[in-house]
């Protein structure tokens with residue numbers, strides 16, 4: 001569980017639910033969707049990622065990984081989007097978004113773990129297929145980011161993206177391969193269950209639908225995966241998806 005003991009002086013003063021997020025971040029969309037499905041009120045702290053607002057010392061005291069989202073609930077910091085979903089379901093159990101039986105829960109947990117493992121892949125694909133026309137990153141930006149961000153792997157990601165050379169193309173090739181393997185696993189899970197969470201819509205669906213939406217926006221062909229396509233369409237028809245994801249899209 002992504003609980004973090006922050007020493008930031010503002011954190012203990014945050015009552016209720018506070019979310020540090022970015023409109024177009026898929027990990028932020030996931031948590032906003034969880035909050036909407038639960039119909040919870042929350043206070044927004046919007047950080048503009050392309051403007052590097054998350055790279056400040058101040059924010060890295062709240063989230064040591066220097067990424068969004070971060071939930072603060074009555075002074076408790078929770079990081080990692082999928083851990084935040086589970087935290088919300090534990091603290092606000094109505095409506096329940098996890099199967100009641102242990103076997104069902106284990107299946108759903110495994111599917112959520114796959115979503116966490118898929119983040120580096122969707123990040124590469126998003127940058128290559130969707131963001132590149134809008135997100136120009138030059139060497140000065142990389143240098144500024146490197147100076148301020150504590151995570152070396154994020155720095156090397158940004159450098160590879162900015163240079164757009166062999167290292168970046170290798171990332172894209174790997175991501176395309178992982179994508180097909182992952183879609184095959186999801187397709188097979190949907191052969192046995194109407195939802196990725198099992199019999200009913202739940203946390204695994206919330207976790208994955210933001211990625212399905214990203215693939216759709218990026219124009220990825222999904223003809224080979226009809227169950228996944230149908231599941232994505234059903235999941236995106238839900239009213240909370242409109243409020244948490246679609247409403248934030250430009």
Ligand SMILES: N[C@@H](CCC(=O)N[C@@H](CS)C(=O)NCC(=O)O)C(=O)O
Pocket residue numbers: 025026027028049054066067068069079080081082119154
């Ligand atoms: N495992 C983390 C990943 C969070 C993450 O990578 N967030 C992205 C946006 S989706 C971010 O803040 N990136 C900022 C950066 O790379 O500088 C989670 O699920 O919360």
